[in-house]
Amino acid sequence: xxxxxxxxxxxxxxxxxxxxxxxxxxxxxxxxxxxxxxxxxxxxxxxxxxxxxxxxxxxxxxxxxxxxxxxxxxxxxxxxxxxxxxxxxxxxxxxxxxxxxxxxxxxxxxxxxxxxxxxxxxxxx
Ligand SMILES: [Zn+2]
Numbered sequence: 001x002x003x004x005x006x007x008x009x010x011x012x013x014x015x016x017x018x019x020x021x022x023x024x025x026x027x028x029x030x031x032x033x034x035x036x037x038x039x040x041x042x043x044x045x046x047x048x049x050x051x052x053x054x055x056x057x058x059x060x061x062x063x064x065x066x067x068x069x070x071x072x073x074x075x076x077x078x079x080x081x082x083x084x085x086x087x088x089x090x091x092x093x094x095x096x097x098x099x100x101x102x103x104x105x106x107x108x109x110x111x112x113x114x115x116x117x118x119x120x121x122x123x124x125x
Contacts, residue, residue: 005034007046016044017068020053029055031063036082 005016019035020043022028031050035042045053047068055061 005044007049008043009045009049012046012049014046014048015070017047017070018045018050018064019043020045020050026060027058028060028062029053031061033064033068037085 006012007014007016017034018031019033021030021032021035021039022041023030024041031045031053034044038044050063050068053061053063
């Protein structure tokens with residue numbers, strides 16, 4: 001999952017530098033800088049495809065005015081950031097299952113396991 005992002009157009013091998021987002025309820029196609037996250041209704045585009053994009057009939061195109069900058073050569077930081085954010089967006093993790101390694105004895109068991117000269121015999125299986 002660390003390969004550089006490619007243009008999403010069929011057969012286009014170029015690196016994606018822009019992200020096309022369809023805003024359906026406004027009938028607008030937004031061509032902006034490469035999005036950090038892949039979201040529904042977004043398509044990564046290389047620069048020529050981003051520049052030449054035409055909207056479907058009845059749609060407007062809002063295009064990023066500046067230069068499209070390719071992502072920095074090392075995206076590991078960004079990937080790590082993306083993963084951290086994704087991690088944070090997950091539902092709350094279950095608490096660590098410490099008790100599998102260190103079983104907590106039921107209350108009183110330590111005192112009942114050995115009471116005077118009596119000893120609790122564990123049930124046989
Ligand atoms: Zn392309």
